[in-house]
Amino acid sequence: MTTVDRTMPEPVVAPSSAQQEPFLVVEDLTVQFPTHDGLVQAVTDLSYAVELGETLGIVGESGSGKSVSSMAVLGLHDAKRSRLEGSIRVAGQEIIGASKSTLRRLRGNDVAMIFQDPLTALHPFFTVGNQIVEAYRLHNQVSKKAAWNRAIEMLDLVGIPEPQRRVNDYLHQFSGGMRQRAMIAMALVNNPKLLIADEPTTALDVTVQAQILDLVQTMQKEFGSAVIIITHDLGVIAELADDVLVMYAGRAVEHGPTKEVLTHPEMPYTWGLLGSVADVVSDTSKPLIPIPGTPPSLLNPPSGCPFHPRCTYQDHVEGSRCVSELPLLRPGPRGESHLKRCHIKDPETLYQEELKEEIMG
Amino acid sequence: MIGYILRRLVSAVLVVIATSMIVFLLFTLGPSDPAQRLCSADRCTEERRALIHQSLGLDKPVVEQYLTWAKGVFVGRDVSYGPGFSVDCPAPCLGISYINKEPVFPTLMERFPATISIALGGFMYLIVGVIIGVLAARRRGTSTDRGLVASTLIISAIPYYLVALLAYLYLVLKWGIFSETSYVPLTEDPIGWAGALALPWLVLTVYFCVTYARFSRGSMIESLSEDYVRTARAMGVSESKVVAKHALRAAVVPVITIFGIDFATLLAGTVFTEAIFGINGIGRTALASITQGDLPIISATVLIGSVFIVIANLLVDIIYSFLDPRVRLS
Numbered sequence A: 001m002t003t004v005d006r007t008m009p010e011p012v013v014a015p016s017s018a019q020q021e022p023f024l025v026v027e028d029l030t031v032q033f034p035t036h037d038g039l040v041q042a043v044t045d046l047s048y049a050v051e052l053g054e055t056l057g058i059v060g061e062s063g064s065g066k067s068v069s070s071m072a073v074l075g076l077h078d079a080k081r082s083r084l085e086g087s088i089r090v091a092g093q094e095i096i097g098a099s100k101s102t103l104r105r106l107r108g109n110d111v112a113m114i115f116q117d118p119l120t121a122l123h124p125f126f127t128v129g130n131q132i133v134e135a136y137r138l139h140n141q142v143s144k145k146a147a148w149n150r151a152i153e154m155l156d157l158v159g160i161p162e163p164q165r166r167v168n169d170y171l172h173q174f175s176g177g178m179r180q181r182a183m184i185a186m187a188l189v190n191n192p193k194l195l196i197a198d199e200p201t202t203a204l205d206v207t208v209q210a211q212i213l214d215l216v217q218t219m220q221k222e223f224g225s226a227v228i229i230i231t232h233d234l235g236v237i238a239e240l241a242d243d244v245l246v247m248y249a250g251r252a253v254e255h256g257p258t259k260e261v262l263t264h265p266e267m268p269y270t271w272g273l274l275g276s277v278a279d280v281v282s283d284t285s286k287p288l289i290p291i292p293g294t295p296p297s298l299l300n301p302p303s304g305c306p307f308h309p310r311c312t313y314q315d316h317v318e319g320s321r322c323v324s325e326l327p328l329l330r331p332g333p334r335g336e337s338h339l340k341r342c343h344i345k346d347p348e349t350l351y352q353e354e355l356k357e358e359i360m361g
Numbered sequence B: 001m002i003g004y005i006l007r008r009l010v011s012a013v014l015v016v017i018a019t020s021m022i023v024f025l026l027f028t029l030g031p032s033d034p035a036q037r038l039c040s041a042d043r044c045t046e047e048r049r050a051l052i053h054q055s056l057g058l059d060k061p062v063v064e065q066y067l068t069w070a071k072g073v074f075v076g077r078d079v080s081y082g083p084g085f086s087v088d089c090p091a092p093c094l095g096i097s098y099i100n101k102e103p104v105f106p107t108l109m110e111r112f113p114a115t116i117s118i119a120l121g122g123f124m125y126l127i128v129g130v131i132i133g134v135l136a137a138r139r140r141g142t143s144t145d146r147g148l149v150a151s152t153l154i155i156s157a158i159p160y161y162l163v164a165l166l167a168y169l170y171l172v173l174k175w176g177i178f179s180e181t182s183y184v185p186l187t188e189d190p191i192g193w194a195g196a197l198a199l200p201w202l203v204l205t206v207y208f209c210v211t212y213a214r215f216s217r218g219s220m221i222e223s224l225s226e227d228y229v230r231t232a233r234a235m236g237v238s239e240s241k242v243v244a245k246h247a248l249r250a251a252v253v254p255v256i257t258i259f260g261i262d263f264a265t266l267l268a269g270t271v272f273t274e275a276i277f278g279i280n281g282i283g284r285t286a287l288a289s290i291t292q293g294d295l296p297i298i299s300a301t302v303l304i305g306s307v308f309i310v311i312a313n314l315l316v317d318i319i320y321s322f323l324d325p326r327v328r329l330s
Ligand SMILES: Nc1ncnc2c1ncn2[C@@H]1O[C@H](COP(=O)(O)OP(=O)(O)O)[C@@H](O)[C@H]1O
Pocket: A033, A035, A040, A041, A042, A060, A061, A062, A063, A064, A065, A066, A067, A068, A069, A298
């Protein structure tokens, strides 16, 4: 147990003079879990920022540290079972090492999260309404009656038919799409300024998926909040995100404006991701080429570039630098805003002249 | 929901009927001849014994005997053991004692309040066990937690009657911390009632709560790692409420189910408790009947015990359906 914080509660939102930086700033975030088998290096030196009204897409195969890094934003990692380094600031408020009461006031209020699988992420023994009411009353001093009205209003807003009746239903009485809508209703009940959606559509079929993504977008426009959308689907990124962050083995490997990254990718892992999904830019059909191999163990990350064991472009780098030297996340030839972590000298030419045809079909 | 309870009720009744048949069968096929028992030793001739045998209907087919017995449970009957020897056994008639020739059921009912009073200890060990389990789950990996797990292993390796005997020996006889136990009816003297039962309750609770502490600990650790608990934290619910409301609600369900299944253990514990602490309940009566070969009392006790186990399971099913809406609404 950490000691009880007896000082005055810190303001959750810093005075506006300090408000120069983006709403969410993550700087050199490292998250590690000591386990029986060794130290799991789930996230290493991750940095990004999200402004209000903007959407950041985080993409990567499963196990690349997407969930772990975003849970750190809410301070959800148990201090006894994890090691966190770096800095996470929400509206200027430092999250790492923040007191319990600070975190509590922030969670669900300034920052809310939509979890991947609503069937397990909502409580099976309480009604959907009950859970939304609880979330609302945690941050608003209102009567139960008012909170129930708010819950009904939220269910209506996210497109659940007959919200008056459904508010008294339990989770198992909802369909998959409706569960996710209910989860969104709960996340949005306090008008959060930052919404983190962790694979919100993975368990859903394509039509429902599109509806849910539409909903997230509409909500964002309405409230002007910052959104982080986590996915392993580049199609979702192409549709929703202003910026995209590609993660591999706990690190950022490519980061920049979505259109720029998707049309001029500079890192072989991103090429692989693009090749393995249906065409995200122009909707034509093409053969899907899966990335060979599997993501590395985070107990024992590979030397050098974490992607090197699966990378088929190492002959474009002199010597064995891919194996021996970790490439830095640095701007490529296309400008300061487009960062990549790769030793290949001229990835742009390589991609445009040799690979684009094959990858984009 | 109503349908669910009705289905459970029907199966509970079927279980009781099946148990009564098995008990009856064991009773009739048993090694000792009831007629022998009822035939007073000094004046017993072979002829007289045969007569008693016949009056009891023991020469009839087993099915017929069972039906006579079953009818007696609902409407009562006269149990005749030879010409001129007949006992009126009103419903629910579970037979007459071979020793004092009185109907079994009223005798057992007299002993009933004492047994129920002891069994109340069962709810205490359940509650105490869950509380300890929750605290251990929150401190898992610490020395408090390890101490608890170790002590549960040690305690569950010792037989209950030994613990009860030692407690009686030391706490009552040697150190006199507790006075001699006995049963004081609740209606006469509530404080005396609680005082007299304090030691049996304490021993039952201490002995059985560790098992439930271990169950609850495991169940709680599991539910604390559920996604919906993480969601509650992510919404800003305080840690104490996360534990006491979100996690506990899910964690008690399997614990209560086990309590229902394990109800027989509580009854067995009650029997030992009555015997060791000298409390005149059903269990002690049954134990005494075994040495005296008073079969009707034994079989009636088994039957009543089974009815209790069935009722306990029914209650657990109903509680379960209230706790888990997925059961209630499907
Ligand atoms: N509490 C934990 N203890 C140990 N390892 C963990 C823990 N949480 C996550 N990990 C590991 O961290 C890595 C990244 O996980 P995660 O962020 O969930 O990946 P994803 O990108 O699929 O969301 C995985 O290898 C996972 O096994």
